[in-house]
Amino acid sequence: MGSAIFMEKVCVLGAGSTKYGKLADSIADITTQASVAAIENAGIDPKEIKAAYISNVFGMADKQVHLGPVLMSNLGISDKPSLSIESACGSGSVSFREAYANVAAGFYDCLVVTGVEKVTHTGTEWTTTYFAYCSDFFYEGQAGASFPGLFASMARAYLNEFNATEEDFARVAVKNHDNGLLNPKAHLQKKITIDDVMNSAVVASPLKLYDCCPFSDGASSVILCSEKFAKENGGDYIEVIGSGRGGSPAALQGREHMTTIPSSKIAAEAAYKMAGITPKDIDFAEVHDCFTIAEVVDTEDLGFFEKGKGVEAVREGRTKLNSDISINPSGGLKSKGHPIGATGVGQVVEVFDQLTGKAGARTVKDAKIGLTHNFGATGASCAVHIFQSV
Amino acid sequence: MSVKEQLIAKAKEGKVLAHKCTKCGFLHLSTVYFCQKCGSKGFEDAILEGTGTVATYTIITVPPAGFEKYTPYAFVVLQLDNSDLRISGFMAGISTPADLPIGTRAKITGFDECGILMEKQ
Numbered sequence: 001m002g003s004a005i006f007m008e009k010v011c012v013l014g015a016g017s018t019k020y021g022k023l024a025d026s027i028a029d030i031t032t033q034a035s036v037a038a039i040e041n042a043g044i045d046p047k048e049i050k051a052a053y054i055s056n057v058f059g060m061a062d063k064q065v066h067l068g069p070v071l072m073s074n075l076g077i078s079d080k081p082s083l084s085i086e087s088a089c090g091s092g093s094v095s096f097r098e099a100y101a102n103v104a105a106g107f108y109d110c111l112v113v114t115g116v117e118k119v120t121h122t123g124t125e126w127t128t129t130y131f132a133y134c135s136d137f138f139y140e141g142q143a144g145a146s147f148p149g150l151f152a153s154m155a156r157a158y159l160n161e162f163n164a165t166e167e168d169f170a171r172v173a174v175k176n177h178d179n180g181l182l183n184p185k186a187h188l189q190k191k192i193t194i195d196d197v198m199n200s201a202v203v204a205s206p207l208k209l210y211d212c213c214p215f216s217d218g219a220s221s222v223i224l225c226s227e228k229f230a231k232e233n234g235g236d237y238i239e240v241i242g243s244g245r246g247g248s249p250a251a252l253q254g255r256e257h258m259t260t261i262p263s264s265k266i267a268a269e270a271a272y273k274m275a276g277i278t279p280k281d282i283d284f285a286e287v288h289d290c291f292t293i294a295e296v297v298d299t300e301d302l303g304f305f306e307k308g309k310g311v312e313a314v315r316e317g318r319t320k321l322n323s324d325i326s327i328n329p330s331g332g333l334k335s336k337g338h339p340i341g342a343t344g345v346g347q348v349v350e351v352f353d354q355l356t357g358k359a360g361a362r363t364v365k366d367a368k369i370g371l372t373h374n375f376g377a378t379g380a381s382c383a384v385h386i387f388q389s390v
Numbered sequence: 391m392s393v394k395e396q397l398i399a400k401a402k403e404g405k406v407l408a409h410k411c412t413k414c415g416f417l418h419l420s421t422v423y424f425c426q427k428c429g430s431k432g433f434e435d436a437i438l439e440g441t442g443t444v445a446t447y448t449i450i451t452v453p454p455a456g457f458e459k460y461t462p463y464a465f466v467v468l469q470l471d472n473s474d475l476r477i478s479g480f481m482a483g484i485s486t487p488a489d490l491p492i493g494t495r496a497k498i499t500g501f502d503e504c505g506i507l508m509e510k511q
């Protein structure tokens with residue numbers, strides 16, 4: 001594999017998640033539950049953990065910011081440092097990237113990376129309003145652009161530019177719900193049809209309710225470590241072979257093309273280059289499908305399909321589980337749910353489960369290489385990671 | 391007046407305050423502090439007409455707080471005439487996609503507590 005620019009190979013040694021959905025427990029509780037699940041899955045002593053990376057956006061909604069020390073105290077390692085990272089809906093992957101860089105650089109040999117969100121108790125109006133603070137608020141949120149509205153603006157441009165229909169977008173939702181039915185931790189475990197999507201209430205034209213992911217609570221956690229640490233601790237692990245980050249203009253108005261997300265392309269290119277592979281080598285991908293249009297755009301930006309052809313791939317069923325390339329075998333944000341601070345870490349949990357044979361009925365057959373793609377807001381921030389089974 | 395206050399004052403006149411790089415001539419919205427093209431910090435004001443065509447839009451039926459009185463409304467990205475600049479705003483009284491095909495002529499008409507107001511031209 002590609003150029004080894006860091007001293008340490010970095011591995012994921014364990015992974016765990018709470019269920020995604022409407023959860024009763026507090027943000028501190030679910031942060032701890034997911035972290036404990038990852039520690040137990042890795043089979044390590046918590047005292048081996050040298051630091052924690054926490055991703056979260058709306059801690060204030062559940063009266064707890066500064067989550068790191070609370071987690072560390074609960075894990076019995078209150079002397080260990082922690083850091084909270086916010087990058088809107090991309091917080092999880094951005095936090096994972098910072099943790100990755102610290103292990104790769106040799107600062108720490110074992111970290112816990114935990115993402116969490118707890119918002120459903122605040123209600124739809126609160127969440128819609130506060131999520132809009134993740135946009136370039138002066139130009140977008142303030143002018144009435146909800147998040148569905150911003151992706152709807154991308155969808156409208158895509159419909160205008162390419163040979164696509166609203167039914168095509170609906171197929172993304174149907175596919176991801178089919179996958180989510182096989183995931184016991186998914187938020188929306190319900191089979192749906194194209195008609196269900198088309199007949200659901202319009203949220204922001206042309207997007208309807210079933211084109212949108214749900215607001216979810218949930219927490220996900222992984223144990224990230226050096227290869228030496230992973231080998232010494234014995235359990236199943238996977239290797240991180242590519243890591244890339246990118247940025248885009250904060251507002252849609254700053255982008256020449258509204259049917260592509262620049263940060264996705266930049267991050268993917270960097271990750272592929274580091275891994276020394278091309279999109280054709282990817283067996284499955286967990287991509288950021290906050291809205292159906294996003295998955296179509298993502299699969300083009302990540303190089304799986306040419307610009308404007310992602311929609312044809314969906315129509316032809318080429319992104320279904322165990323087809324040409326399995327996109328969102330977990331059910332994606334659409335069905336698995338989108339606890340925004342947890343999502344990017346949750347994608348890594350899915351890749352770990354897939355590549356270590358723990359994905360059950362939704363297993364991608366013979367998969368060796370998986371990719372995660374997670375962005376903040378309309379893709380103003382993005383991180384892509386590539387993993388390989390060992 | 392801050393740069394944003396100046397932008398708002400111009401929007402109320404139906405115009406857009408842009409910043410033109412004095413080194414390379416690249417045009418930006420006035421809230422930018424360094425040239426995106428050459429990195430220079432020198433700008434001069436350029437007042438553009440707030441007219442153009444709809445680059446993309448959506449019609450919002452589930453609004454954020456504060457927009458109840460306008461719902462349904464369109465959030466619009468406007469491609470300004472005679473420049474590569476685009477600017478966002480919202481347009482009341484739009485209820486179906488047939489009301490606002492991409493490419494429709496539109497103009498900035500003001501600014502209220504909710505942002506830049508637009509109307510079809």
